[in-house]
Amino acid sequence: MKIAIIGAGFGGMAAAWDLKKAGHDVTIFESADYVGGLASGFKEPHWDWSVEKFYHHWFQSDGEMLGLIRELGLEDKVIFPRPYTVMLHNGKWHPFDSILHALLFPGLGFGLNKIRFGFVGLFLRLTKNWRGLEKVTAHEWMMKYAGRQVYEQMWQPLLIGKFASYYKDVNMAWLWARMHARTTRLGTFEGGFQKFADVFAEKLREMGVGIRLGAGIKSINQDQASRSLSVDGESFDKVLVTTSPNLMAKLCPELPENYLKGLLELKSMGAVVMTLSLKHQLSKEKYYWFNVPKEEGYPFLALVEHTNFVSSEHFGGDHIVYAGDYLEVGHEYFSLTDEHLLERFIPAFQKFNPEFSREWIKKIWVHKTNYAQPVPLVGHSKNIPAIQTPIEGLYFASMSQVYPWDRGTNFAVEIGRRAARMMVKD
Numbered sequence: 001m002k003i004a005i006i007g008a009g010f011g012g013m014a015a016a017w018d019l020k021k022a023g024h025d026v027t028i029f030e031s032a033d034y035v036g037g038l039a040s041g042f043k044e045p046h047w048d049w050s051v052e053k054f055y056h057h058w059f060q061s062d063g064e065m066l067g068l069i070r071e072l073g074l075e076d077k078v079i080f081p082r083p084y085t086v087m088l089h090n091g092k093w094h095p096f097d098s099i100l101h102a103l104l105f106p107g108l109g110f111g112l113n114k115i116r117f118g119f120v121g122l123f124l125r126l127t128k129n130w131r132g133l134e135k136v137t138a139h140e141w142m143m144k145y146a147g148r149q150v151y152e153q154m155w156q157p158l159l160i161g162k163f164a165s166y167y168k169d170v171n172m173a174w175l176w177a178r179m180h181a182r183t184t185r186l187g188t189f190e191g192g193f194q195k196f197a198d199v200f201a202e203k204l205r206e207m208g209v210g211i212r213l214g215a216g217i218k219s220i221n222q223d224q225a226s227r228s229l230s231v232d233g234e235s236f237d238k239v240l241v242t243t244s245p246n247l248m249a250k251l252c253p254e255l256p257e258n259y260l261k262g263l264l265e266l267k268s269m270g271a272v273v274m275t276l277s278l279k280h281q282l283s284k285e286k287y288y289w290f291n292v293p294k295e296e297g298y299p300f301l302a303l304v305e306h307t308n309f310v311s312s313e314h315f316g317g318d319h320i321v322y323a324g325d326y327l328e329v330g331h332e333y334f335s336l337t338d339e340h341l342l343e344r345f346i347p348a349f350q351k352f353n354p355e356f357s358r359e360w361i362k363k364i365w366v367h368k369t370n371y372a373q374p375v376p377l378v379g380h381s382k383n384i385p386a387i388q389t390p391i392e393g394l395y396f397a398s399m400s401q402v403y404p405w406d407r408g409t410n411f412a413v414e415i416g417r418r419a420a421r422m423m424v425k426d
């Protein structure tokens, strides 16, 4: 079969790997002039490693991704350093990267709250019944079972941070999935995610997969006579699209109305992330990930000192810091200039280190995406678009369909490979 894949993110590349191995003629079309999609990175000339545009790491439970990396023979390039995650309480940062730390977190209070927190955590780790949990919001479920204080200290800041005005609408299966599919140990690829994407793309090219960069596809149409699909005029037997649901709807307006409606009704959050290279280390305590509750008035949700995760030696001695937020599309951060955004952020950096001054900043980069985090509402499983669309030969695999799991490169690989299996079988 002659197959087109739209998008060279990890979903598209994983699908191409399997489809090519199954003997098909595969071409990937990618609108950017690089591979890696949302997990791509960038590099200064004096850096040995790239940094991701949007902070990225793997969990030890990312079996699909780690399995693929093994198949590619690259497992010796994956590292799992031991970074520190902290959470704010009463103006002080507290360790927050193990169950024990969570139980010792002062915001939990004493006695009963700790027991409720422990039991709720245990129940969520043990139960497999996410379908029952998707019938209720995380807000209602946690208020009922964990209690107000535990919810407001531990879970509400996460929900507000990720989902802003939707935070009371997100279903409990989302929190369940996070507790099931995440570990406190965090991993990355030697050289950065972009390095991994480039090596993967090179292996695909060596196998004979065509990767056309700078090839933004405008339309996919059915050719009734030849029973094939036309991708900007080029004919294919099967096509897999890995873009956002909105883009999918624009690319394929011939899709039946109810499938299009399903795509367009899916909600998601965007993200704005500033990366700074600094002359000095920001966190003297060497903390990697600062969870910043929005109600504390910080202008961003997370501050991540990447070079407290991997050494600044890989970046010519620069210290790399991310400040990022999940935002509704249309939020003013999407239209602010990089300099104006920096003006908003600068006062907050001093809260992480009072010695911080503007002179520390060598360079900033701001990356924005409208499609960063799908929003799963109550009963969400019935809203997931089918991978096999109603158009024969046309398939769709995106972050919005990995539910109940939260989006991530691990699940991009899983759904890309699942789509490839369906394409071969059908």
Ligand SMILES: Cc1cc2nc3c(=O)[nH]c(=O)nc-3n(C[C@H](O)[C@H](O)[C@H](O)COP(=O)(O)OP(=O)(O)OC[C@H]3O[C@@H](n4cnc5c(N)ncnc54)[C@H](O)[C@@H]3O)c2cc1C
Pocket: 006, 007, 008, 009, 010, 011, 012, 029, 030, 031, 032, 035, 036, 037, 038, 039, 054, 055, 056, 057, 058, 215, 216, 217, 218, 242, 243, 244, 247, 271, 273, 324, 369, 371, 372, 373, 397, 398, 399, 407, 408, 409, 410, 412
């Ligand atoms: C802020 C943030 C933090 C994240 N943190 C993590 C993390 O720590 N760990 C983790 O594993 N994951 C993380 N993720 C999620 C991860 O990046 C995604 O789940 C994953 O990269 C999705 O891969 P994909 O292939 O499905 O889609 P994408 O990576 O979005 O790939 C789709 C590709 O399609 C291309 N495309 C779009 N339109 C067209 C067109 N018309 N023609 C041709 N090509 C087109 C795009 O350029 C893109 O390259 C994070 C995401 C964000 C936004």
